[in-house]
Amino acid sequence: MKKEEDIIMKKTYKIEVDCAACALKMEDAAKKVEGVTDATVSFMTQKMKVEFADGSDEKAVMENVVKACKRVEDDCEIYL
Amino acid sequence: MTKKQKKVLIRIIVAAILLVILHFVPLEGLWLGLLYLIPYAVIGYDILRKAVLGIMHGEVFDENFLMAVATVGAMGLGEYSEGVAVMLFYQIGELFQSVAVGKSRQNISALMDIRPDYANIEAEDGSLEQVDPDDVEIGTIIVVCPGEKVPIDGVVVEGTSTLNTSALTGESVPREITVDQDVISGCVNLTGLLKIRTTKEFGESTVSKILDLVENSSMKKSKSENFITKFARYYTPAVCYSALTLAILPPVINLIMDNPAAWSTWIIRAMTFLVISCPCALVISIPLSFFGGIGAASACGILVKGSNYLEAMSETKYVVFDKTGTLTKGVFDVTGIYPGQGFTEEELLEYAAYAESYSSHPISKSLKNAYGKELDASNVSDVEEISGHGVTAKVNGRQVAAGNAKLMKSLNLAYTENTGVGTVVHVAVDGNYAGYILISDVIKDGAKEAISSLKNSGVKKCIMLTGDSKTVAEHVAGELKLDEVHSELLPADKVSCVEKLLQEKGAKEKLAFVGDGINDAPVLSRADIGIAMGALGSDAAIEAADVVLMDDNPAKIALAMRISRKCLRIVYENIVFALAVKAICLILGALGIANMWVAIFADVGVMVLAVLNAIRCLRIKNN
Numbered sequence A: 001m002k003k004e005e006d007i008i009m010k011k012t013y014k015i016e017v018d019c020a021a022c023a024l025k026m027e028d029a030a031k032k033v034e035g036v037t038d039a040t041v042s043f044m045t046q047k048m049k050v051e052f053a054d055g056s057d058e059k060a061v062m063e064n065v066v067k068a069c070k071r072v073e074d075d076c077e078i079y080l
Numbered sequence B: 001m002t003k004k005q006k007k008v009l010i011r012i013i014v015a016a017i018l019l020v021i022l023h024f025v026p027l028e029g030l031w032l033g034l035l036y037l038i039p040y041a042v043i044g045y046d047i048l049r050k051a052v053l054g055i056m057h058g059e060v061f062d063e064n065f066l067m068a069v070a071t072v073g074a075m076g077l078g079e080y081s082e083g084v085a086v087m088l089f090y091q092i093g094e095l096f097q098s099v100a101v102g103k104s105r106q107n108i109s110a111l112m113d114i115r116p117d118y119a120n121i122e123a124e125d126g127s128l129e130q131v132d133p134d135d136v137e138i139g140t141i142i143v144v145c146p147g148e149k150v151p152i153d154g155v156v157v158e159g160t161s162t163l164n165t166s167a168l169t170g171e172s173v174p175r176e177i178t179v180d181q182d183v184i185s186g187c188v189n190l191t192g193l194l195k196i197r198t199t200k201e202f203g204e205s206t207v208s209k210i211l212d213l214v215e216n217s218s219m220k221k222s223k224s225e226n227f228i229t230k231f232a233r234y235y236t237p238a239v240c241y242s243a244l245t246l247a248i249l250p251p252v253i254n255l256i257m258d259n260p261a262a263w264s265t266w267i268i269r270a271m272t273f274l275v276i277s278c279p280c281a282l283v284i285s286i287p288l289s290f291f292g293g294i295g296a297a298s299a300c301g302i303l304v305k306g307s308n309y310l311e312a313m314s315e316t317k318y319v320v321f322d323k324t325g326t327l328t329k330g331v332f333d334v335t336g337i338y339p340g341q342g343f344t345e346e347e348l349l350e351y352a353a354y355a356e357s358y359s360s361h362p363i364s365k366s367l368k369n370a371y372g373k374e375l376d377a378s379n380v381s382d383v384e385e386i387s388g389h390g391v392t393a394k395v396n397g398r399q400v401a402a403g404n405a406k407l408m409k410s411l412n413l414a415y416t417e418n419t420g421v422g423t424v425v426h427v428a429v430d431g432n433y434a435g436y437i438l439i440s441d442v443i444k445d446g447a448k449e450a451i452s453s454l455k456n457s458g459v460k461k462c463i464m465l466t467g468d469s470k471t472v473a474e475h476v477a478g479e480l481k482l483d484e485v486h487s488e489l490l491p492a493d494k495v496s497c498v499e500k501l502l503q504e505k506g507a508k509e510k511l512a513f514v515g516d517g518i519n520d521a522p523v524l525s526r527a528d529i530g531i532a533m534g535a536l537g538s539d540a541a542i543e544a545a546d547v548v549l550m551d552d553n554p555a556k557i558a559l560a561m562r563i564s565r566k567c568l569r570i571v572y573e574n575i576v577f578a579l580a581v582k583a584i585c586l587i588l589g590a591l592g593i594a595n596m597w598v599a600i601f602a603d604v605g606v607m608v609l610a611v612l613n614a615i616r617c618l619r620i621k622n623n
Helices: A005-008 A021-033 A059-071 B003-023 B031-058 B063-076 B080-111 B206-217 B222-256 B261-277 B280-299 B307-313 B343-355 B362-369 B405-410 B447-456 B468-478 B491-504 B521-526 B539-544 B555-591 B596-618
Strands: A010-016 A036-042 A047-052 A077-079 B119-122 B128-131 B139-146 B154-158 B161-164 B175-177 B194-198 B302-304 B314-320 B329-341 B382-385 B390-394 B399-402 B423-429 B432-443 B461-465 B484-488 B510-515 B528-531 B547-549
Touching: A005 B206, A021 A047, A021 A059, A021 B222, A021 B280, A036 A059, A036 B447, B003 B031, B003 B329, B031 B063, B031 B080, B031 B521, B063 B080, B063 B222, B063 B261, B080 B280, B080 B596, B128 B329, B128 B528, B139 B222, B154 B390, B161 B555, B175 B484, B206 B280, B206 B302, B222 B280, B222 B307, B222 B555, B261 B447, B261 B596, B280 B302, B280 B307, B280 B447, B280 B555, B302 B307, B302 B555, B307 B510, B307 B555, B314 B491, B329 B362, B343 B362, B343 B423, B343 B432, B362 B423, B362 B432, B390 B468, B399 B405, B405 B423, B432 B468, B447 B461, B447 B468, B461 B468, B461 B491, B468 B484, B484 B528, B484 B547, B491 B510, B491 B521, B510 B521, B521 B528, B547 B555, B555 B596
Parallel strands: B314 B461, B314 B510, B461 B484, B510 B528, B528 B547
Antiparallel strands: A010 A047, A010 A077, A036 A047, B119 B128, B119 B139, B139 B194, B154 B194, B161 B175, B302 B547, B329 B432, B382 B390, B390 B399, B399 B423, B423 B432
16 A cells, blocks of 8 residues: 655654754754755654655665754764 | 763762862862863863864854853853853753653653554464564454553454543543444453454554654644744844853943953853853743643543644634534434324334334434334334335334325325424324424534533634534524524535635634534635544544544533643743843843853753743643
């Protein structure tokens, strides 16, 4: 069965981040990564939801997302 | 506490002890300063590191930077104990925040503790094997023992039991369950062993859907949250520049005016200013409030799909109801028995129930329910259904006709005109009129109270839309004291009706539509807030609605509004309180009246108070 997520390429990742402000920074950073159309970070549920652009390679994009997030908040964790 | 939190706690304790010891060390000047560097490094090394990394990455203005500049500045000016203390209290505040948030996260997941860990599959030798629910295919027979959660939606094939559905519906009365009935996942099996044939995959089951919904709800951010995000973006740089101005401008003016420059005084004031300005209290407490509100609502069987909807609920001024299944039960019940001459109520009901016993129409079901006794099929023969009229049959050897007025007319019988509201079943026995039975849709228990409590909580108008006839609609509206009724509507008319109402209302007033999820998905998505009721199992409704009530009790709407109001009130309290305290302290700091210790309160104290206030969102009185 094909789920909705497969069509618009949305994925949720578990993350670890210590403060609400840092979560906001990660969100901003992730949004700027190429291949990401939208990103939301929920500090409360410790989750990151990423919407990928059409035809982008999820793995490659996520590697850049991790890099971008580490730049703004170096002790954050994203579990791919 | 997590490992990380424990580590911070140890650092806090060590630094605090060192600080107290150093207070009694009889040294002066630079040597004392060097000693103070030890607790400073213990407590602040990670903040300093992050601040440096931030600057290197071009992310200059954040609270690490604020803290680093303020404390380094204070140390540099010989205010050693203050410098260490600011860092110490900042860390205490951060630790408190992270523990508090972790605790409330745990509380909320405990409220929603419905995730099943395994499913039992019976092996050939009769023993049970535990498997991952994800691996169970549709049509598999799973076994649920007493005390276990139903992991996947399905149909009971063997066993009877009672189910606790409170985690799903907030309803505490257990539900009886037996063979051929549908079971939804997330219920807890209380008494007997059940064998269930799964009808869905785990990922498509109710429990997964609900968890998904709750977990994603904080992703949709409210206006207040977005406000704070934007606010923080401009606020921190603005504060840093003001602090810089405060440090440089007055001394320069002093120099120009030929006064002593007093650099150190103004730099210390600038540092105080920086410490006060830290925006943590707002940044943490607002999402925490919404998260708590959503969690509290889920515990009451109200699923809110996002903080934005929780926020909108508090501004609801118009509530539009679909009638059937929302205000009324959507099932037909016998509401009146009016026997003619020579018949008792019981006889009348008995004849009607037997005559209609072969029909599967809802009306015949309600007759059977009202009759209450087992129907002996051998008593009935020669059943003939006359479409659009009713039915004739031989019951215990007597010729019975049951149906509408048209049937009576065609049999040339005088009948009593109906005076009540609803569907009428006239009955004739052996060519004599025996009376009629009134069947109507029943108003839900508590619907009236639900409407009046909505009115009490500030809703301007309660409006009902229905496809039903005008007499029925007006009867229900009168009973429930609704403000407006629109009857005899087709599904498309409902959409245009809601659109008209949306245009008429004020910009800040919100309109909620409440439906049972059957045929009203377009209206649900069109309204400001779509509320689907008793929607478990109806996928379309869960998709289209913004708020899902797990049971079908209309009183939950008022409860949801109460939760939303409380949550919003706490959010505003926190915004006003934090900004007011900070503004006052900033002014006092700039004037030199507030010292570093006041600054610490304005930062950490306000944050702790705001977090404690935010946690109140989790507690809901269920009166």
